[in-house]
Amino acid sequence: MEKKGAATTDAGTEDFFDRARARLRFDIPPGLTDAGIAPSTGDQGRDFILQETAREEPMRAAAVLIAVVARDEPTVLLTKRSARVSDHAGEIAFPGGKIEATDASPVDAALREAWEEVGLPRDFVEPIGYLDLYGTSFGYRVLPTVARVRPGFDLHINAGEVEEAFEVPLSFLMNPDNHKQGWKLARGRMRSFYEMPFEERYIWGATAGILRVLYERVYLK
Template identity: 55%
Template structure:
C-alpha cells in the first residue's frame, strides 16, 4: 500500500451550509488524524470492553469504512442495513466499507470505492476530513475509519447483494453520550461487552457503535 492520498480541502459551499456543519468541520480539522493509523497496535477496538479479544485475533486484515456526515442544516450520518443474506454481520447496521483490496492505494480509496459499490455514493460529492484511530474488530479486521462531509443532494443506488437499506441518523443524536449504552452477552463461552445505540427502533451495536463512540471521543470528548 502506498502513501496516503492527501486530503482535499472542503469547499466553501459545504463549509457555510449551517453553523452546525461549520462547527463539525472545524472540530474535525482540529482533532482528526491527517493520515491513516496503519502501524502499531490498534488502540481502539472490540478489545476495549472485552480485553480477551486482543489475544483471540489472528491474521489481521486491512479494512476501511466511510463515515459519511451529510451536510444538512442539522447534519446526519448515512448508515446502511446489511443484507440479511450475507455470510457475516447479516442484517446489522453498518458504515459503507469493507476490506482493502490489493488494487487500493490506501484506505481512503478503499472506503470511497466500497461506498460507490454498496450504495452508489458518488465520490465527487464526498470531501474527506480525516481519520479516526484504527479499530481492531474481533473478526480480525483492522479498520481505518475515514470521516467525510457529503453534499446533501446525493442520490443512491443500493447493491441488493450487500445492502437492504440506507438511512440517515442525526449526528447530534449519535454524538450525545446520553444515547451511548454498553451491553453484554455470552459468545462462545466468553462474556462479551460492546457499545450500543438505539435510534427510532434501529439498533446500532458492535463495531459500528464502537466506531461512533471513537468519533465522539476524538471530536467531541
C-alpha cells in the same frame, strides 16, 4: 469499557466539521497492516478477544466511510447489511469493506466501497481524516474515514450487499446520553459493547463503537 466524562455537543454542521478538521489527520496507523499489533479498544475483555483472534488468523485490513451529510441538521449515512452477506448479515453498518491491493489508500477503499454498496458519488465526498484503528471479533482491522458529504446525491443500492441506506441525525449519535452499554460473554470473558437504539434501528457493536470513538475524538480530546 471505560467511559470518559461527557461533553456538551452542539453537533451543528460547521461546529462538527471545524472540530473534526482540527483533530483528525490522514496518518495511517502501523497496526492496520502489522500483524504483530492487535488494535486496542480500552476494554480488557474485548482486547483479549482481539489478541486471540490475531493469534489464530491474520486480521484483515478494512476501511469504512463515516459519511456526515452537511444538511441544516447534519446526519450520518448508515446501511442495513443484506441477509446474504457472510459477515454481520442484517446489521447496521457504515459503507465499507476489505482494503484491496488495487486501492491507493484506506480512504480510496472507503470511497470505492461506498460507491459499490450504495452508489454514493465520490465528487460529493470531502474526506477529513482517519479515526483510530478499530478491531472487530470477526478479524478485521478497520480504519474509518470521516468525511463531509454534500447534499443532493442520489443513491443506488447494491441489493447483494445492502438491504437499505438511511440517515440518522448527528446530534443523536453524538449525544453521550444515547450511548448505552451492553454486555455479553465471549470466549469465557465478559465483554462490553455500545448500543445506540434509534427509532426502529438497533445500532450496536462495531458501528456503535466507532461512533463512540468519533464522539471522543471530536468532542473530548
